[in-house]
Amino acid sequence: MSAQLEEILSHYSDAGRDALIPILQQVQDADGFLSREAIVRIGRHLNLPASKIYGVATFYNQFRFQPQGRFHIQLCRGTACHVKGSLGLLDAIRKELKVEPGQTTRDGLFSLEVVACIGACGLAPVLAINGNFHARVKREQIPEILANYRHEAEVANVQ
Numbered sequence: 001m002s003a004q005l006e007e008i009l010s011h012y013s014d015a016g017r018d019a020l021i022p023i024l025q026q027v028q029d030a031d032g033f034l035s036r037e038a039i040v041r042i043g044r045h046l047n048l049p050a051s052k053i054y055g056v057a058t059f060y061n062q063f064r065f066q067p068q069g070r071f072h073i074q075l076c077r078g079t080a081c082h083v084k085g086s087l088g089l090l091d092a093i094r095k096e097l098k099v100e101p102g103q104t105t106r107d108g109l110f111s112l113e114v115v116a117c118i119g120a121c122g123l124a125p126v127l128a129i130n131g132n133f134h135a136r137v138k139r140e141q142i143p144e145i146l147a148n149y150r151h152e153a154e155v156a157n158v159q
Contacts, residue, residue, distance in 0.1 A: 002038070008026045008027055008030065009023070012045070012046075015045070015046060016046065020053065020056055021056070021060075023046075028062075028064065032068055033064040034057055034063055034064065035065075039053045039057070064102070065102075066103070066104050067104060067111075068104065069104045069111035070108060070153060071111075071130055071149045071153075072110075072113065072129065073093065073110060073112050073127060073128070073129050074127060074128045074129075075090055075093065075101075075112065075114050075115065075127045076116075076117060076127065076128075077114050078115075078116055078118065078121065078124075079117075079121075080125075081118075081124040081125040084125040084136075086124070086125040086127075089125055089137055092143075093127075093146075096142055097112065097146065099112050100112070109153055110149070118133075120133060123135035129145075129149060
């Protein structure tokens with residue numbers, strides 16, 4: 001079990017159900033996601049079934065259940081991006097990476113998240129990869145954008 005998890009739980013020695021969300025947030029901040037083991041351990045600590053913990057965590061889209069990829073893709077599906085074709089971008093990313101939103105590629109290189117609004121409506125459709133915005137993206141640009149990030153990873157691995 002993670003020492004970080006035990007440290008977090010130590011701050012909630014007499015905690016009840018009301019501490020669940022803050023604990024989940026802190027564990028995810030520390031580990032990058034909520035593992036099955038962490039959910040079970042939190043459940044034991046709070047005297048709640050793991051199914052209840054998982055039910056709460058899945059209700060909120062802020063929680064992840066697997067590690068993010070080296071390159072985390074956030075695809076905006078807000079109104080402006082939707083009107084400008086973000087669904088086509090989503091289809092292209094799914095096809096190229098063979099993942100669904102909330103998943104990470106097998107090689108751990110990419111993870112995909114669909115967000116309600118990224119706050120860049122004037123740049124629609126837009127996606128962000130590790131916080132780097134790609135504006136007015138067209139479906140046919142997706143393979144090249146992803147190839148550039150793959151190349152970046154290869155160069156970094158050589159050095």
